[in-house]
Amino acid sequence: MLHILHQIAKTGIKSETAPTADEDMVVVARLQKTILRTLGRALTIRHIDAGSCNGCELEIQALTNPYYNLEGIGIRFVASPRHADMLLVTGPVSKHMAIALQRTYDATPEPKLVVAVGDCGCTGGIFGQSYASLGGVASVIPVDVAIPGCPPAPRALLQGILAAISAYAPPVAPAVDRAPVEPTLRPSDGPDAP
Numbered sequence: 001m002l003h004i005l006h007q008i009a010k011t012g013i014k015s016e017t018a019p020t021a022d023e024d025m026v027v028v029a030r031l032q033k034t035i036l037r038t039l040g041r042a043l044t045i046r047h048i049d050a051g052s053c054n055g056c057e058l059e060i061q062a063l064t065n066p067y068y069n070l071e072g073i074g075i076r077f078v079a080s081p082r083h084a085d086m087l088l089v090t091g092p093v094s095k096h097m098a099i100a101l102q103r104t105y106d107a108t109p110e111p112k113l114v115v116a117v118g119d120c121g122c123t124g125g126i127f128g129q130s131y132a133s134l135g136g137v138a139s140v141i142p143v144d145v146a147i148p149g150c151p152p153a154p155r156a157l158l159q160g161i162l163a164a165i166s167a168y169a170p171p172v173a174p175a176v177d178r179a180p181v182e183p184t185l186r187p188s189d190g191p192d193a194p
C-alpha cells in the first residue's frame with residue numbers, strides 16, 4: 001500500500017486539463033446555428049470525386065466527425081444523386097469523369113445546388129486543363145458556390161454550404177418569443193397509475 005502511495009506522490013497528476021473553447025469552435029458553433037435556422041429541414045449531399053488527389057476528400061471526411069455535428073444540424077451525405085439536394089464536387093474534372101458528372105447532375109432533382117470544392121474544383125488548380133483534365137467543375141455543370149483552398153478546411157466547407165443554401169433559402173422569419181412549454185403528466189403517467 002505504502003509503495004502505491006509513494007508511486008502516486010512521485011508521479012503526480014499526468015492528465016491534461018480540458019481544452020478551453022477556441023476561436024474555431026466558436027465560429028463553427030455560430031455557423032451551425034445559422035445553417036439550422038436557414039435550413040429548417042434536412043439537407044442531403046451527394047459527394048462526387050471528379051478527379052481529386054483525395055486531399056479534399058480528407059477534409060470532407062473531417063467535416064463528418066462529431067466535432068462539426070452535421071447530422072445534428074440536419075445535414076447528411078447520401079449515396080444516390082436522386083436523394084440529394086446538393087452536389088459537393090471535388091477535383092478538376094478529369095475527362096473520363098465528365099460524362100459521369102453530367103449524368104449525376106441530370107439525375108439530381110430540382111431545385112439542386114452545386115458546390116465546387118478546392119482550388120481544383122474552382123479553376124482546375126495545379127492540374128489546370130490538359131489532355132486528361134477539363135479544369136474546374138463549371139466547365140461541365142453549373143456551379144452555385146466555389147470554395148477555394150488546397151484543400152479547404154472543414155470550416156470553409158461549412159461556410160460554403162451555408163453560402164449555397166442562403167442564396168436559395170426563403171427569408172428567415174423573425175424569431176417569435178414563445179412561452180416555454182411545460183411537460184404535463186397524463187393521469188395514467190402518474191406514480192399511482194396501475
Ligand code: SF4
Binds near residue numbers: 051117119
Ligand atoms: S484542391 Fe488541392 S487537395 Fe483538393 S484535389 Fe486539388 S490538389 Fe488535391
